Amino acid sequence: MIRQFFKKKAHLLFILLSANTINAQWIKQESGTDASFRSIHAISKKVVWAGGSKGTVLRTTNAGATWQVIKVSGAEKLDFRDIYGVNEKVAYIMSAGLAEEGAAKVFKTSDGGNTWKVVLEYKDKGVFFDSMDFWNEKEGILIGDPIDDKPFILRTLDAGNTWLRINKEKLPPVLEGEASFASSGTCVAIQPNGRAWLNTQSRIFFTSDKGETWQVYQTPFKKGQTAGIFGLHFWNENQGIAVGGDYKNDKEKIDNVAITHDAGKTWEFLPTAKPDGLKESGWRLPNKSLLLVGTSGTSLLGEDGGTPPEPEWKAIDTESFHAISCFKDACWAIGGKGNLAKWK
Template identity: 40%
Template sequence: MRRKSTALTALGAAVLAAFALGTAPAPAAARTPAGEARQLWHAQDSGSDARFRGLAAVDRRTAWLAGSGGTVLRTTDGGARWRAVSPPGAQELEFRDIEAFDARRAVVLAIGEGEASRILRTDDGGATWTESFRNTDPQAFYDCVTFFDTRHGLAMSDPVDGKYRILSTRDGGRSWRVLPDAGMPDAQPGEAGFAASGQCLVASGPRDVWLATGGGAVSRVLHSADRGLTWTATRTPVPAGDPARGVFGLAFRDRTHGIAVGGDYTAGLPSPRAAAVTADAGRTWTPSAQPPPAYRSGVAWLPRSRSAALAVGPTGTDLTTNGGRTWRTVDQGSYDTVDCTRDGACWAAGEKGRVARLGS
C-alpha cells in the first residue's frame, strides 16, 4: 500500500517432528518456567541491514530474499552463507516480493508510484538481471507477484480507475501484459493491497489465485479461478475501515483451504480478529476462534501438514495446529514474512537484515 544466532529449542524440534509425521502436536509453552522467552527460529547472518519483506524458499538449501535499498540475497547452502546478488543500480528501489523457481531463476518486484514499480528477472543466480516491466501509469502502484508454475504468473496493482490492475506473464516473467478489467469487481473507496510480506497475491494449483485487501470499509479477499480474467470478492471478518487495517497475507495449502492474517500495522494498536479461515476457496471466511494476539503480516502452511501453519509479524510468531482456528504465540522475534518448502524447510525474514530458519 502507498503508504543472534540461537540454538534450536525443544519447541522448534517438536514442530519439525510434526512435519515428518504429517501432523503437528500442541507446542510446548512459549516461555520457560522461569519466564524466559523461548525462540522458535534459528537466526542466520544475512550480512545486510535491509528490511526483507520478500522471501522465496525453494528447497532445504535454496532461498532468496528481497528488501529495501534494492537488496537481493540468495543462499544455496541452507542459509550458512547469504550472498548479495542485487541488481546493479537498484539502490533506490524498494523490493517487496520475490518468486524463485530454483537456484538460478527468480523474479523480483519493486513497489512504488509510477516508474518505481518494476519487475526484474534473473536466469543465472543473480549474476545479471533484466528489467521486464516498468510501470508508466502514475496511478498504478504494484504490490505483489505470484506464479502458478514456471511460466504463468500475475502481478497486482492498487486500483486504477476504480479497479485492481492485473499483469500477466506466460513466459516466466520475461514479458508482461495488462489484463482487461471487465471481470474485476469495483474497488471500495480507499481500498488497496498491502506490500508487507509478498503475500497479498497468492496462487494454488494451475489456475486459482487470491488477492487480499484492506483500507476500505471492510477487508476483502478476491478470488479468480481462471488466472486473473474474472474475479469474485468476499468480505472477511478481519477489521478494516482505516488505511492501516485489513488482510495483509494469505496462504492456501490447496485450492479450497486458506488462511488470512492481518490487523492494524500501527505500532501499539490492538488487532482483534487478526486471522480468518476458509474451506471453500474463499467464498466464505470464518474468524479464528483464538486469533494471534497482534498484527501479523505473513503466513505459511507447514510442510507435510494439513493442519499446521505459522503466522509472523513485528511482535512475534504464532502456530496453529488446527488449520487456523486457534493460534498460540511461540516466538517473540520480529519478522515480516515466512515461507516453507515441500521438502521440510521454513525461513522467516524481516527488519534490520533479520533472517532465520526453523531447524538446523
C-alpha cells in the first residue's frame, strides 16, 4: 500500500487445460468470520494459513474441510496484510502499520496459532510494511514503504527472532512517490539460491544473494498513487508475472499482467486479463495455465482457444478476491468479509 506470456515463445508457455480443469471454478468454503483478508499461504494440499483484519488468522489442516478462526491476543485492531506458514505449527503474520500507531509488527506462532510472539516491531513514523516471504524456515525478507529515499528492506537469518535493515547504501535510490501496495501479500517473490524479487508500482528490485547485492529493473506498468503492480509470482528462476491495475478504477480496462523470461530484467504485457480491471494476485498452475484474482474478478489463461500465437483469457467470474495461493494444483483465494474459496 502507499500510505493508504508477448507472443514470444508462447508455445513454451501455453497449452490447453486438461479435461478435469476446463470446468474448474471457485467453490465457496465457510471461513467462520466476517474479517477482511489480504493474505493466504498454502503450504501443502492440506495446510493453509490466512491473515486478515481485526487480528484474525485462519488455519486449515484438512484441505479446507474446516477452518479454525484464530484471534491473536492484543491484535484486535491490527490488519494482517501478509502471512507465511512454515508448517501446520509455525507461521508468521505481518501487520502493515502505521508504525507510529503501534501497528507495524510481525508475529510468530510455534504452536499452531494458540500463542503468538511479536518478533518485529517498528514505531518510527513513516514505517509501513508491505509484504514478506521466506527462502526457508530460517531466512526471510520483508519490504516496506521507502524511508530516506531508499527502499526499506529487512532480513532475518534466524527464524524471525531478529530482523535487520539491509544497508541502504547497497540499494538503488527510489523514485519520487515510489512505494508498494500491501494488498495481497505478494510484493515479494522468492526462488531458491537466494533469489528474490520485490516490486514497487512500476519497478522490480532483484537480489540473487539474499539481499547482499541488488539490481533494479523497469516494467511497463505506469506508476501512480493508486496504480501499478500489486503482486508478483515466479515459478522458476527466470519466469514470472506481475499483476496490477488501479484500485480506484478497479473495473477499468487496463494493462494488468506482464511477463518476464529473463529473471525480471525485461517485461512485456500480456493481452489484458478478462474480466477487465485490477488484478492483485496470480499463480501459474502445474498445467502451465495462469490464474489471476482481484476485485474485478477471476481470470484464467490457457483454456478454450488459449493456444499460441494468440492466447486468450477466460473470465471465470466477477467475484472479488484479494489474494491467491496454490500448492501444486490445490488453490485457495480469499477476500473481503471472510470470502474464501477453493479451486475445483
